[in-house]
Amino acid sequence: MIVRFIDFFRNRMTMTVQFCYGGLALLVGIDIILGLSGGKHHAHTWVEHYIPGWWSIFGFVSCTLIIFVSKWFGHLGIMTREDYYDD
Amino acid sequence: MMIDLWIHPAAIMVIGAFLLPLVRGHRIIRNVYLLLVPLLAFIDVLTMDKGTFGVMQFMDWSLTFGRVDGLSHVFGFIMTLMCMVGTLYGMNTKGVKEIFAAWLYVAGSLGAIYCGDYIVLFLFWELMAFASVFLVWFRGRKHSLAIGYRYLLVHTFGGLVLLAGLILRYQATGGDISFGPIGVDSPSLYTYLIMIGFILNAAVPPLHAWLPDAYGEATVAGAVFMCAFTTKTAIYALARGFAGMDILIPLGVIMALYGVVYAVLENDARRLLAYHIISQVGYMVAGVGIGTEMAINGACAHAFAHILYKGLLFMGCGSVLYMTNKSKFSDLGGLYTKMPKTFVYTLIGGLSISAFPLFSGFVSKSMIVAAGFHDHLLWPAFLLTLASAGTFLHTGLKVPYFIWFGKNNCSEETWEKAADPPLNMQIAMAVAAFFCIFIGCYTPFLYNLLPYPVHYHPYTAYHVIESMQILLFTALGFFLFIKKLAPEVVISLDLDWFYRKGSKVFMWIARKPIQGFDTLWSKAYRVAGLVPLMFTARFWSWFDWHGIDGVVDGSARLVGYFAEKLRWMQNGQVARYLSFMAGGVFVVLVLLFTSL
Numbered sequence: 001m002i003v004r005f006i007d008f009f010r011n012r013m014t015m016t017v018q019f020c021y022g023g024l025a026l027l028v029g030i031d032i033i034l035g036l037s038g039g040k041h042h043a044h045t046w047v048e049h050y051i052p053g054w055w056s057i058f059g060f061v062s063c064t065l066i067i068f069v070s071k072w073f074g075h076l077g078i079m080t081r082e083d084y085y086d087d
Numbered sequence: 088m089m090i091d092l093w094i095h096p097a098a099i100m101v102i103g104a105f106l107l108p109l110v111r112g113h114r115i116i117r118n119v120y121l122l123l124v125p126l127l128a129f130i131d132v133l134t135m136d137k138g139t140f141g142v143m144q145f146m147d148w149s150l151t152f153g154r155v156d157g158l159s160h161v162f163g164f165i166m167t168l169m170c171m172v173g174t175l176y177g178m179n180t181k182g183v184k185e186i187f188a189a190w191l192y193v194a195g196s197l198g199a200i201y202c203g204d205y206i207v208l209f210l211f212w213e214l215m216a217f218a219s220v221f222l223v224w225f226r227g228r229k230h231s232l233a234i235g236y237r238y239l240l241v242h243t244f245g246g247l248v249l250l251a252g253l254i255l256r257y258q259a260t261g262g263d264i265s266f267g268p269i270g271v272d273s274p275s276l277y278t279y280l281i282m283i284g285f286i287l288n289a290a291v292p293p294l295h296a297w298l299p300d301a302y303g304e305a306t307v308a309g310a311v312f313m314c315a316f317t318t319k320t321a322i323y324a325l326a327r328g329f330a331g332m333d334i335l336i337p338l339g340v341i342m343a344l345y346g347v348v349y350a351v352l353e354n355d356a357r358r359l360l361a362y363h364i365i366s367q368v369g370y371m372v373a374g375v376g377i378g379t380e381m382a383i384n385g386a387c388a389h390a391f392a393h394i395l396y397k398g399l400l401f402m403g404c405g406s407v408l409y410m411t412n413k414s415k416f417s418d419l420g421g422l423y424t425k426m427p428k429t430f431v432y433t434l435i436g437g438l439s440i441s442a443f444p445l446f447s448g449f450v451s452k453s454m455i456v457a458a459g460f461h462d463h464l465l466w467p468a469f470l471l472t473l474a475s476a477g478t479f480l481h482t483g484l485k486v487p488y489f490i491w492f493g494k495n496n497c498s499e500e501t502w503e504k505a506a507d508p509p510l511n512m513q514i515a516m517a518v519a520a521f522f523c524i525f526i527g528c529y530t531p532f533l534y535n536l537l538p539y540p541v542h543y544h545p546y547t548a549y550h551v552i553e554s555m556q557i558l559l560f561t562a563l564g565f566f567l568f569i570k571k572l573a574p575e576v577v578i579s580l581d582l583d584w585f586y587r588k589g590s591k592v593f594m595w596i597a598r599k600p601i602q603g604f605d606t607l608w609s610k611a612y613r614v615a616g617l618v619p620l621m622f623t624a625r626f627w628s629w630f631d632w633h634g635i636d637g638v639v640d641g642s643a644r645l646v647g648y649f650a651e652k653l654r655w656m657q658n659g660q661v662a663r664y665l666s667f668m669a670g671g672v673f674v675v676l677v678l679l680f681t682s683l
Binding site for chain 2: 023
């Protein structure tokens, strides 16, 4: 059952991707509506209140930063061959 | 008369462990026993009254084994619950040695959690290290022994630092051994030494490298135990003694980010999870550093949730290792058709650690971040939120994707072996998965266990939308840059480089300069000392043989000769005596006449 469920989406990849993009747009839309309707009273900082979709930007930038900075750091010599300590 | 009967849950685990080798017979009897002992410990914890128990007088000290309060109760509860789950998971291991070591390890953790003084704490603290090392050694691979020794040496170092702190504190306070808030407002040398002892076990950089080193090598079931007990017991100890210690906030943030960075680089699934322990424990350390009631609650709640979801993740990846003998992404991929149930359980662990709404991390992690925002600690709060994006990136996306989807790197043999694990392992994962969802959905279960009253409501529309945005836009980044995250067949150098390479330098110094000098000295001694000594010895040997022995032997031979002659003369014949006498008189007369 689990495999069939997964295969259902894998076999319809274009639809799945479009569905996901739709979900992302919906999230940003809800955030904007929350901002306009005064639903952000739990927000702690200025940026959360006044930048629409702030946490979307934050999530995407964080992910990108983590990937690129980590890989850059790794390729400075931190990542090395597996038998490095066997010498 | 009321009998004050208090049974320490650690005692149940220790007695249970020592009786374990005696439990023979049908497999069902053994399995019932394996479940019964942690269950008894769990019931013991559930039925304990709050108060102080098990006070014993030892020399001048009053030792307290049982301090039951809100803080110790929440940790005792989750430790015994995880012991049940871990034992269920490890039930099919051959022999009982792994479970034996694991139960003593759990006993060490429970002993440290319920103790009321530093002496008992130290005793159980060391028991944890010395019992858990066997969970690494029992892996039985070429490197296991060395890794176990590294683990043990690092923890022995931490234990000695802790001991130094305890002794200095004992001296400074005039004999106070009680384990409680240490006075973080006026820290002295012993405060920092005790803190270093604790944060080494919490794997705070730069004292963290033992964790991925050991947990990546531990046995399949051993890693499930190890990921729960050492670091979280350290969090308990920090929460007990160091709440509000400012330095823990930046250290916690560094941990959260450090683990995330190394998780990007990691090719081994279990080492990746180990780095993510560092990241997640960073939230707890920061929470203890913030020190408010909300932050301490958050640290405890996150430790509670973390033990379950990290255990679940280690069980999921452990199942892959158990079935295929592989744990590297570069040897796996595309397994969702072969191990679908394991995938679902691991995904639940991944969603929980990533703090998806309705999963456990959502109701625990956010409490610490919110405590940071409440205290106007904006940078720590934002950086912890950034790290949470990294958590989803690795544990929620990278681990499931590169094991169960992605490029199929499996060899034919790996593919053949791959299947969902035995039933007991699946049930253990199902129990942990149930709690991950239950805690996320029904917050009073966890919140009522916390040491302080909870005034935090995670399920606000804003918080849900905030979390979903961070998580799903992280997922967007993951799929856009997925090629950058493709597994590379490498290891990542960490700060253990210093003592691993340092030990090689030490060995080189021992082999080359020290042993070289020793050889040279031996040679010089042989030439300048031994040769004259042997010459002298030979001379005295000759002198002894020819000089001393010659004189002594000659005298002896002479005495013997005369004795023989005397014996011959004194044979009792009167005629011979008379003839000798006559001979003698004749000789005397001849001498007299010749002298005249």
